[in-house]
Amino acid sequence: MNNIRLPEDCAKQWEILLLLLSAEEKKIDRTSDNEVDTMNYFYKNEGLRKILLQWLHQMQLSYARKMSDCDTALKCDEVSLLWRQRGNDKFRADCYEDSYKCYSKGVLYADQNKSMYPLALANRSASLLKMKKFKECLEDIEQALDCGYPKELRHKLLVRKADCHLELNQNKEARDAITAARNHAATLKLPAVHIAEFERHVKKLEEKLEINREIQSENDVLPECYHGLNPDFNAASNAIQLRRNDTVGRHVVACEATRRGDVLFSEEPYAWVALQTDPPTCETCCKMDINIVPCNACSRSVYCGMECRTQAMSFHRWECIGAQADLFNTIGIAHLALRVLLITAHNGFPLSPRTDPAPSSAGDLFRSYSSVDNVQVYKNDAHPFYRMFNLVTNFDKMNNTDYIQYALTATMLTLYLEKYTKFFDYLPSRVPHALSDGQLRLLSAAIILRSLGQLVCNGHAALSLATVEEGDATGRTVSEREVRRATAIYPSAAMMNHSCDPNIINTFYNCRLIIRCSRELPAGSEVFNCYGPHKAREPTSHRRAQLRAQYMFNCTCTACCDTQRRDFVLLFTAYACQSCKGPVVFNGRRAHCQQCNADFQLDRALATIEQADELLSQAERCLSIEQRCERTQVAFRMKQQVWHKHHVSLRATADKLARLYADVGEFNKSVELIKHNIQSLEYQFGSFSVEVAHELRKLSEVMLERIIRSPQNPDYRDWCLEAHKIMKKAVQLMELNYGSWEPLVKRLKEQENLTAALLADIRAPDAAQGVHHDLHYNLKI
DSSP: OTTOOOOSSHHHHHHHHHHHHHHHHTTSOOTTSOHHHHHHHHHTOHHHHHHHHHHHHHHHHHHSSEEETTEESBOOHHHHHHHHHHHHHHHHTTOHHHHHHHHHHHHHHSOTTSTHHHHHHHHHHHHHHHTTOHHHHHHHHHHHHHTTOOGGGHHHHHHHHHHHHHHTTOHHHHHHHHHHHHHHHHTSOOOHHHHHHHHHHHHHHHHHHHHOOOOOOOOOOOOOOTTSBOTTSTTBBTTEEEEEETTTEEEEEESSOBOTTOEEEEEOOSEEEEOOOSSOOOTTTOOSSOOOEEOSSBSSOEESSHHHHHHHHHHHHHHHHHHHTTHHHHHTTHHHHHHHHHHHHHHOOOOOSOOSSOOOSHHHHHHHHTTSOTTGGGSTTSOHHHHHHTSOOOGGGSOHHHHHHHHHHHHHHHHHHHHHOOHHHHGGGGSSSOOOHHHHHHHHHHHHHHHHHHHHHHEEEEEEEEEEEOSSTTOOOEEEEEEEEEEEEOTTGGGSEEOSSOSEEEEEETTEEEEEESSOBOTTOBOEEOOSOOTTTSOHHHHHHHHHHHHOOOOOOHHHHOGGGTTGGGGGGOEEOTTTOOEEOOOSSOOBBTTTOOBOOHHHHHHHHHHHHHHHHHHHHOSSHHHHHHHHHHHHHHHHHHBOTTOHHHHHHHHHHHHHHHHTTOHHHHHHHHHHHHHHHHHHHOTTSHHHHHHHHHHHHHHHHHHHHOTTOTTHHHHHHHHHHHHHHHHHHHHHHHOTTSHHHHHHHHHHHHHHHHHHHOOOOGGGGGGGGSOSOOOOO
């Protein structure tokens, strides 16, 4: 290893270090070791300790510092001031969202013990008021006042506070803020012109107060488990049971019939970690789109409020230095393995189920924790740690090199805790058995190693919807994309076995996992999750290869054993036969139609696609949206001649053209293209799929725009009827796949209500009533 040159970037060194160190150690197969034996070897290996500690030191030197004039891992008022000044420029230009982002950076980097922090908060509150985010504005004002906002300016902030309360219809709080502002202003020696301006503003607020009405705010209501919570299966419905047999191990079975949408699990994670997202995610509750409250020591960890920041100290006090050094972005899922240890320590390790004799070593304690009944631990009164500890690791089936790399990572994280934190001074109080310092370190390393194995085959990605605007400023359609905002471990939900054709849907409320039936389940049927490879997205051979690589089993689910539809997914990348329009799948040898067996002219087809792609490239360069639309339309027709009607790329081109039609006001053409895409998506993914839900949302937007822009059209009533039906179905599907709490679902409900109101205003003959049941497109819902 002495002759190996590592990259200068320390973060890039980690993967290479793992490969080199594991190559040195793989001569001995350690997959038969238990975790304690493995970590006893690696943690005590002085050569490895020296290398890993040196790497940790280099990470500290490289990242735990000021990275540039506008970024630093630590607090720096100079960087904060730079962002505040940028925010001021944006605010003066009436770019309030941009100013808010700059001011948030100012808040992030400001030293919270100095004057820059309350000033940054106050600046941000001004942007929030302009953006009509009154709740967040109030939070910033309260923090600024608590953190020493200058006395001579406090009356202005109190007036802003009253304004927010009024906008939120909180009249009592508004009166109190006005009184506090007046009382404080009276203690200042303000110039007459400032007094007059202040009184004018206050008078406007008091006039508004006279006509304001109190309104109760609405909170999200989460769905409850079908038939209530199961006392024998933590966080699960009474309609399902956890069972175990020698063939499939632990698995979940419906003990009574359930319907589509019934909630089977509602589970908080044992542990989770936020991923880097824009906008950021609260590291305590997993909320997105938050008004950030940063850690008071580093500039890398953020929260949605003071309460969440306080709660985060259960783990962040041990992670803060690692966050400054960019350690956790470098090691991926191993961060969650560390978090499992930290959460367990915070909650307290449980007593050993075997007390005679009492455990005196890490090995004894591990063996006793493994001795519990791994079904009984799912009862509500069992300690949560047992559920986590007894998840499978697959170490016995794992490649020796992978296992060694996990062990090296666990060693590095244990050394981090030892060298850079006081975690091991704290740990003895959290373990109810007397273990030596060395055994406590060994216990910690073994827990991290075990968690790594468990997370690889049991972890969940927490997803959320983000809205993305596409095209130029004239565009009238937007897209949503699923954002992976956290990685979490849910021990109860992990009990479901895999199927490439699952019968459940995962939804997330912050970090809570809510699992619903995606279709009716008869009593006695098994409840299946999908671990990633789905029958509608990949061929059987690809799915099985992925599952073997990560989960160490050969999939024999119904979809994988269905020889009739084994290559069903290939249909969506097929060409169209020139004779019968049937699907043509090119297998690398001969291209021919699966229906009429006619030969297919592949070269001619590829030439046509190349011409169409060139037209699309030209369209992107067109300055006129009409020209862009015209070229895209020609390209789409060319691709229709070559690709099968369900081809994914044909759908993508149709989607692009539908957006352009909407942009130029050709709403009827846009609607028809989106409908054809919906039919194709239903065929591939099913009528209740998330893919169909997104397309229905898109169709709703275009239909509503058509209604609003053409109220005098003779088809106006028919459009309203059809749009209302589509919107109701879009709401149903989005609620099923994401939950009623998602902002996008709430917006769809508003659109549905608007369309219903428009329908109520129409005074048309009853004879037109039949239009609602005779639409061009009839969804299978």
